[in-house]
Amino acid sequence: MSVRVQTDDFDINAEIAALTNGRADIGAVVTFTGLVRDAEGSVSEMTLEHYPGMTEAALTEIEAEARARWPLQGVTIIHRVGPLAPADQIVLVIAASRHRQAAFEAAAFLMDYLKTRAAFWKKEASPDGDASWVDARESDEAAAERWGRT
Amino acid sequence: MSVRVQTDDFDINAEIAALTNGRADIGAVVTFTGLVRDAEGSVSEMTLEHYPGMTEAALTEIEAEARARWPLQGVTIIHRVGPLAPADQIVLVIAASRHRQAAFEAAAFLMDYLKTRAAFWKKEASPDGDASWVDARESDEAAAERWGRT
Amino acid sequence: MQVLYFAWLRERIGKGSETVDPPADVATPAALIDWLKSREERYVAAFQDVSAVKVAIDQKQADMTTSLAGAREVAFFPPVTGG
Amino acid sequence: MQVLYFAWLRERIGKGSETVDPPADVATPAALIDWLKSREERYVAAFQDVSAVKVAIDQKQADMTTSLAGAREVAFFPPVTGG
Numbered sequence: 189m190s191v192r193v194q195t196d197d198f199d200i201n202a203e204i205a206a207l208t209n210g211r212a213d214i215g216a217v218v219t220f221t222g223l224v225r226d227a228e229g230s231v232s233e234m235t236l237e238h239y240p241g242m243t244e245a246a247l248t249e250i251e252a253e254a255r256a257r258w259p260l261q262g263v264t265i266i267h268r269v270g271p272l273a274p275a276d277q278i279v280l281v282i283a284a285s286r287h288r289q290a291a292f293e294a295a296a297f298l299m300d301y302l303k304t305r306a307a308f309w310k311k312e313a314s315p316d317g318d319a320s321w322v323d324a325r326e327s328d329e330a331a332a333e334r335w336g337r338t
Numbered sequence: 339m340s341v342r343v344q345t346d347d348f349d350i351n352a353e354i355a356a357l358t359n360g361r362a363d364i365g366a367v368v369t370f371t372g373l374v375r376d377a378e379g380s381v382s383e384m385t386l387e388h389y390p391g392m393t394e395a396a397l398t399e400i401e402a403e404a405r406a407r408w409p410l411q412g413v414t415i416i417h418r419v420g421p422l423a424p425a426d427q428i429v430l431v432i433a434a435s436r437h438r439q440a441a442f443e444a445a446a447f448l449m450d451y452l453k454t455r456a457a458f459w460k461k462e463a464s465p466d467g468d469a470s471w472v473d474a475r476e477s478d479e480a481a482a483e484r485w486g487r488t
Numbered sequence: 489m490q491v492l493y494f495a496w497l498r499e500r501i502g503k504g505s506e507t508v509d510p511p512a513d514v515a516t517p518a519a520l521i522d523w524l525k526s527r528e529e530r531y532v533a534a535f536q537d538v539s540a541v542k543v544a545i546d547q548k549q550a551d552m553t554t555s556l557a558g559a560r561e562v563a564f565f566p567p568v569t570g571g
Numbered sequence: 572m573q574v575l576y577f578a579w580l581r582e583r584i585g586k587g588s589e590t591v592d593p594p595a596d597v598a599t600p601a602a603l604i605d606w607l608k609s610r611e612e613r614y615v616a617a618f619q620d621v622s623a624v625k626v627a628i629d630q631k632q633a634d635m636t637t638s639l640a641g642a643r644e645v646a647f648f649p650p651v652t653g654g
Contacts, residue, residue: 200369201351208373212424215375218368218445219350220438222571223358225365227436236570237495239563242547243570267570274362279571286377288370288654289481292446295368299438299571307544308570309495321496324567331439372654386653387578389646392630393653417653429654438571449654457627458653459578471579474650 190263191247193238195270198280207262207284214261216291220281220299226274232315236269236278239307243267246306254283254298258290265298267308297335304332340413341397343388345420348430357412357434364411366441370431370449376424382465386419386428389457393417396456404433404448408440415448417458447485454482489556491520493534494565497541500534517543517562518552540566572639574603576617577648580624583617600626600645601635623649 200219208214224234247265254263262284272278279302283294310322350369358364374384397415404413412434422428429452433444460472492505514523521538524531535541543550544563556562575588597606604621607614618624626633627646639645 199351200354201349204350204371208425210425212374212376212381214373214425217371217373219371220442221354221367221369222438223364223367224362225436226362229362231362237498238570239492239494239544239547239565242544242563245547275358275360275364286375288372288446288449292370292442292449296438296442299442303571304568305549306570307494307565307568309566310569311495321566322569324569328571387581388653389575389577389627389630389648392627392646395630453654454651455632456653457577457648457651459649460652461578471649472652474652478654 190265191244191251192266193240193243193247193269194266195268197268197277198266200280203264203266203280203282207264207282211261213286214284215286216288217282217284218288218291218295220279220295221277222279222299224272224274224276224278230314231274231312233313234272234274234276234278235311235313236267236272237309237311238267238269243307247302250298250301250305253301254294257297258283258285258294260285260290260294263294263298265302267302267306269308300328300331300335303328340415341394341401342416343390343393343397343419344416345418347418347427348416350430353414353416353430353432357414357432361411363436364434365436366438367432367434368438368441368445370429370445371427372429372449374422374424374426374428380464381424381462383463384422384424384426384428385461385463386417386422387459387461388417388419393457397452400448400451400455403451404444407447408433408435408444410435410440410444413444413448415452417452417456419458450478450481450485453478489559490561491524492561492563492565494563496566497534497564501530515556516553517545517550517556517564520556520562521552521564535564542567572642573644574607575644575646575648577646579649580617580647584613598639599636600628600633600639600647603639603645604635604647618647625650 264282266280281298283291285291313319414432416430431448433441435441463469498504521535545559581587604618628642
């Protein structure tokens with residue numbers, strides 16, 4: 189399954205191997221890993237909520253869209269849900285292709301679409317017990333729009 | 339050392355961990371892995387030759403250029419030399435930043451510059467014993483030029 | 489009809505889902521919000537700024553004016569922040 | 572002066588490096604190539620198409636017309652194909 193929503197952590201080496209093992213027609217593999225960031229020591233925990241069913245459908249649709257736009261030998265999308273700590277991995281996107289341009293563009297596209305189209309919500313808890321929902325960023329909407337309407 | 343030329347294989351998980359371990363100020367990690375491609379069964383072995391000293395200097399310069407252009411928390415460049423088989427890993431580039439756009443752009447830039455500025459040469463041997471040096475691709479030069487003169 | 493709430497909408501309303509049976513003239517998500525607000529104060533607080541609320545009908549992104557005809561599941565949520 | 576050859580240049584010339592002592596009027600990489608070609612046939616074959624040859628002086632990318640004054644190491648090689 190190339191699209192997964194899970195509470196467990198993921199292993200990037202294992203996920204790349206699952207895409208590339210035994211294949212000699214792949215020349216380029218690009219991975220994107222998103223991590224829980226806490227630059228100011230203001231986040232003690234992050235919780236990821238999602239809309240079960242709809243998220244998987246959206247990720248599957250995003251994957252199909254990427255495969256229609258670029259010649260890809262493999263795509264993996266894994267998004268974690270539940271409680272996470274600073275520096276924990278949140279999301280993994282892998283795009284494998286013959287050449288690097290397709291792999292880079294597809295991975296960037298997958299992340300831009302995921303950020304704006306997949307039903308996940310982040311809540312940050314601070315060390316003093318306050319908790320607040322992360323606001324959507326307009327720059328994410330702009331990033332998704334550069335790929336044109338679908 | 340964030341720039342290495344080596345005959346040994348590399349471990350992507352370990353290289354990412356070396357950049358990110360214990361740091362909560364990194365939100366995005368992009369990796370590019372180049373693999374020996376043999377889509378038509380015409381390559382039995384690839385040999386990477388390089389110009390010792392000059393390659394390391396060029397990679398260090400490319401890394402510095404990327405750090406000057408994007409706010410990066412970490413950069414790793416590893417390029418293998420010597421004999422390699424189809425599906426083997428050739429090159430690894432990692433860019434870590436707060437946000438994904440800088441990480442994606444820096445990783446693509448590093449690869450484009452590496453492809454045109456670093457003194458490596460590929461020779462492919464076919465199963466019937468023929469061997470030929472891989473020709474440079476004009477598209478690589480064009481890819482490097484899109485980042486502007488330095 | 490099943491109605492789902494996510495993130496801060498879920499917290500303000502105090503539940504993640506409920507089954508409702510609105511009158512026949514509640515034909516759009518916008519009308520459904522108005523009908524929910526007319527029933528209880530917490531919906532008024534939750535749907536204070538509807539411009540910040542997204543809707544999906546049967547797990548497909550929809551608009552506030554999309555028809556609810558035949559809908560089994562309507563979800564309200566803030567803009568997504570995954571990744 | 573140390574001269575290095577890489578990839579198919581190395582193969583055609585039959586060695587990866589050599590120490591040479593060209594006359595004083597060999598002031599550029601282009602002149603060095605002409606001088607090498609005047610000495611042995613294999614350099615003529617190797618440097619047949621100079622437009623396909625790159626040069627570095629003391630490990631810095633250079634041009635065929637860059638001055639060789641003070642150069643200790645000159646390298647000739649085809650366009651790079653790493654990555």
